[in-house]
Amino acid sequence: MAVLYKAYSSPPVRCVMMVADILNIKYESQEINPLLREQDSPEMTKKNPMRTIPTWEEDNFVLGDSHAIILYLFDKYAKPEHYYLYPKDKQIRAKVNLRLFFDCGVLFPRLRSVMAPTYMGRLTEMSNSMRKNIDDSYRVLEAYLSDTVYLADDVITLADISVVSTLATLNGLRPIDRFPKLKRWYDKMCEEDFVKRINMPGAQEHIEGLLTLMEMNKSKLKSHI
Structure with a gap:
């Protein structure tokens, strides 16, 4: 299952969450605290060198930046009604x-x-x-x-x-x-x-x-x- 690394208050995170909701995409949530700079950990830096949230991980594929993520989600999951x-x-x-x-x-x-x-x-x-x-x-x-x-x-x-x-x-x-x-x-x-x-x-x-x-x-x- 896909994983969304997120902090709920983050506007870009909320954008991805809304698009995933519309497209009925199931994913796991992994909370990241940006005030503690948890996105700077070696593990997260390897996944997303920009060290930003959200980060989307799916089938050994990792993507950062909400705009890139929602375009990917649309391309992969959108049905004709979307x-x-x-x-x-x-x-x-x-x-x-x-x-x-x-x-x-x-x-x-x-x-x-x-x-x-x-x-x-x-x-x-x-x-x-x-x-x-x-x-x-x-x-x-x-x-x-x-x-x-x-x-x-x-x-x-x-x-x-x-x-x-x-x-x-x-x-x-x-x-x-x-x-x-x-x-x-x-x-x-x-x-x-x-x-x-x-x-x-x-x-x-x-x-x-x-x-x-x-x-x-x-x-x-x-x-x-």
């Missing part, structure tokens, strides 16, 4: 890919720019530049929603699942309320059963953890003044 997630139409598929690359290359790194210094004990609140960069990514998503109901098509695709996992945490730190199309899309995604069951509890855990750590960092810095 084809809407990654349509065969080349132009729609290209749009899905673009949104996935945006999540990987822009949206999640802007969340990570908040996460990393928070976990390292340095960040007490988001800086103006962090807020500006996050808002800029929201503007791009707002534009993507100008012509379609969802990010790449008028039905949910892998792009929506990937982005909603990241956005669920970001929205708790920097609300999307000033972006009406994005807010409408997000609310619609949150009505989906797999988002309610899998994404939102993990996102809430992630948000609360980050905000708590920021307050702890603030207290530590005050005590050293």
Whole structure:
């Protein structure tokens, strides 16, 4: 049976969990604590040299990065009733890919720019530049929603699942309320059963953890003044 190395609060992990749920894939879960850097162990580094989570292991095949994992899971496990997630139409598929690359290359790194210094004990609140960069990514998503109901098509695709996992945490730190199309899309995604069951509890855990750590960092810095 396949194994998913994960931490439930991680947005990329939640993305893989949602896609696996839709595709009815059975797997074992192996918890990894990123705060303790358990992904840096020699065993995990050999499996995934990027030392990130999630990591997917199946039949002596190991894959890191949520975007690569969900594309692999679709290619291997999708049945005809799932084809809407990654349509065969080349132009729609290209749009899905673009949104996935945006999540990987822009949206999640802007969340990570908040996460990393928070976990390292340095960040007490988001800086103006962090807020500006996050808002800029929201503007791009707002534009993507100008012509379609969802990010790449008028039905949910892998792009929506990937982005909603990241956005669920970001929205708790920097609300999307000033972006009406994005807010409408997000609310619609949150009505989906797999988002309610899998994404939102993990996102809430992630948000609360980050905000708590920021307050702890603030207290530590005050005590050293």
